[in-house]
Amino acid sequence: MTYLHNIGTYFIMIKDIFRRPTKWSVMKPLILKDIDDLIIGSLGIVAFISFFVGGVVAIQTSLNMTSPLMPKSLVGFATRQSIILEFAPTFISIIMAGKVGSFITSSIGTMRVTEQIDALEVMGINAINYLVFPKFIALTLYPFVISIAMFLGILGGLMACVYGGYGTMEDYVEGVQMDFIPFHFFYAFIKTFVFAFLLATIPSYYGYFMKGGALEVGKASTTSFVWTSVMIILVNFLLTSLLLG
């Protein structure tokens, strides 16, 4: 029953995100601040992880290609496929569920604990629209982060491959260009948009509806991370089955 109640409350919250919008002059700075906090603030960690994981994928692929019949260009091909199809959209999203998700839950949860949300509601403001809508809009730029993750992942693979002595630049680039299917990009970005929606709404839900004090803010952040990750994995399976299956 609790799960059903939570799911119902979540969907009512989603409806309320778009109801009684806050004045644009107030909303604009909030959106810009959230773009800075959620998108620009995440670029560093996303770039770092993508670059080195791209490198690891290239090294692992190369080390597991024991048959001399396998072309060296397969390293680039495997790295590209791994990065574009799964690593950039899905695993970066799970990392973002930890970074961005816990930030959203704890910031909204702290506002709940300190009665700032009550203050908004007493003023007659749609607090859900005021708090969640800017995050939702900011995260529509999430595909930009994922594009950077894709680029740096493939670049990291190239660097590891060439400077680690696992293959030549020509082989790697040939692999990256091999059998390229543009629909895979389309698939990756559809997933990214859906994950962005989950990243904005699930942590907001756990922050907005939390009860208790400072300890519960921490617990809500952890629960939010767990459920955002679970939903990303489930939706990933669903979308992959629908779009590629």
Add this chain to the structure above:
Amino acid sequence: MIEVKDLKKSFGDTQILKGITTSFEKGKTNLVIGQSGSGKTVFLKCLLGLFEYESGSISYEGKNFSKLSRDEKTNLRSEMGMVFQGSALFDSMTIAENVMFPLRMFTKQSKSEMEDRVNEVLKRVNLDDAHKKMPSEASGGMQKRVAIARAIVNRPKYLFCDEPNSGLDPKTAIVIDNLIQEITDEFNITTVVNTHDMNSVMEIGEKIVFLKNGLLEWEGSSETIFRTDNEAVTNFVYSSELFRKVRKMYLEESE
């Protein structure tokens, strides 16, 4: 004027408010007193519409709050100002931005008009040099005064305060009490203050409502509270030796 009739509110199986009927007049400082857990904050949050109640009614100038449409409730709320127990200032904004917030949300004033109004209100609460401070840099008393400034900046018809002087030293508490009363008189608004501070009861209680275990046990004023023989009220209000002496002196003087 705010009229409350047979207000009942429960959380799960626990009934917090067991049928409260009272009214709060315009231009008066109305105090709601009672021990911790007597239902004061729940009562105030019901008045504000933050909690939905099971039965009874709350009317603002004759309009039943629960029967208003969503837009009508929003309009009514824009006429309310609230000072929360913990001030509830927006910690990402400066003091001036906090006070300006209701103006930005609900008025079409130009920036200079809003700034003038913010200056005027901050001066009214004796904070004319704190515009650029963040709430975290302000003392508890300053935060309460900023919260009062934010509550009155949009010229509300109703002012609600939840334990406005809790955690403050006696001198600052008196400053806050006096400020609330002055604002009530000056703007002729309906003010409802939750408190268990007996100084406030003596100083500013034009009407006092005493809650006990979710029921209205007694109502009167700061004068009649000295003469009441209601045991629950006397046990609560005159629990300290000091207030017993004050009461004795008051009664001797008035005889």
